[in-house]
Amino acid sequence: MKSYVGLLFADLVGSTRLYEQLGDAQAHKLVSRALSGFCREVERHHGRVVKQLGDGIFGCFSLASDAATASLAMHHWLSQESWGDQRLTLRAGLHAGDVLQNETGDLFGDAVNVTARLCEFAQPGQLLCSEALVLGLKPSNWPLHARPPLQVRGRQQPVLVYELLTTTDDRTLLMPGLTDQPPQPVLELQLADQRKALACGDSFTLGRADNCDWVVHGQRISRHHARIESRLGQFLLVDYSSNGTLIQTDTGTETLLHGASWLMQGQGRLFLGGQKIPDSRSLHFYVRQPHP
Structure with a gap:
């Protein structure tokens, strides 16, 4: 049976170290308690635990918003619980897509692979979401x-x-629906005497082809x-x-x-072709932030 669902892989970070130290x-005992808490949050947010995977879990949801809320709840619960002298953290990957389900209830397919890869790519404490999941989030002010x-x-x-x-700092937990959408920045581009501006939601192609x-x-x-x-104001x-693109920022860094x-920040120059050329032929950029 094939269906479209929200998917969540969550791993407990550093479990190997726990076994060495404790x-x-x-x-x-600690790992089992943490995974039980993860499973409880999945079920509390209308999800199903597909299976436990060593020091992690794999869950599915009918709604993308439930998957995102469950991952935030896991993070919050883990940070609030007492773990003795240990500090436990998680990392998670979230995605949405078509999956196949077998007779035992297990899920498989490309969407499952992408979700697992997002979790592997996440740093401790990070919750990484694909655009497919983000587009399904309601309301939109997450x-x-x-x-x-990420290349999979x-x-x-x-x-x-x-x-x-x-978090926005060490004390404040952000939950869906509680953040206001800030004013969006604008990207200004200049090549010789030509100028263009990109607003939120725009995309733009560069190259020699006439359809760029x-x-x-x-x-x-x-x-x-x-x-x-x-993408979301960035x-x-x-x-x-x-041949690549050489990026030179106003701070002097080159990439x-x-x-x-x-991720474009501040201002600088783009050298299409990967080599420095006269200033008049380079592309100047400036990410203009909105006034507070």
Whole structure:
């Protein structure tokens, strides 16, 4: 049977260290209590625990919002519980997509693989969501932060990734529906005497091909060289070229982007083709933040 669901992989970070420090019996007791808490939060938020995986769990939900709320609840519960001298953290991956279910209730398919990869990619304390899950979140004002796309083995297109934020500082837990959408920044671009501006929700292509939004000529520039995407109030430069894109910021840092992505911040110059060229032929960028 095939269905479309929200998926969640959650891992307890550092369980191997617990067994080394506390011994098998005490560590097993802590890990089991943590996983029981994870399972309880999945079920409390209308989900089903598909299975436990060593020091983690795999759950599914009918609604993307329930999967996101459950992951936040797990994080909050884990941070509030007493674990003796230990500090336990989790990492999680969330995705939404079509899955196949066998007669035992287990789920499998591409969506399951993507969810597991997001969890593996997450740092301790991070809750990483795919764009497929984010698009299903209701209401839309969740505390999200765009992250670089993730290349999953066997997939041609990278997975667009967001971090579901758990805190604004060490004290404040953000929960859905409690954050206001801030004013959105604008990306300003200039090449010689040409100027363009990108607002929230816009996307923009650069290259030699006539169907690019901004046609830029040069021997080292690819036909479809790069794309700028607006994601949740942030701008992401994605390079598809043969020779790369050299980024020089106003702080003096330089980054050669080649088949990867970069979160655009501040201001600086883009050298399409990966090499410095005269200033008049480079692309100037400025991420203009809204006034408070």
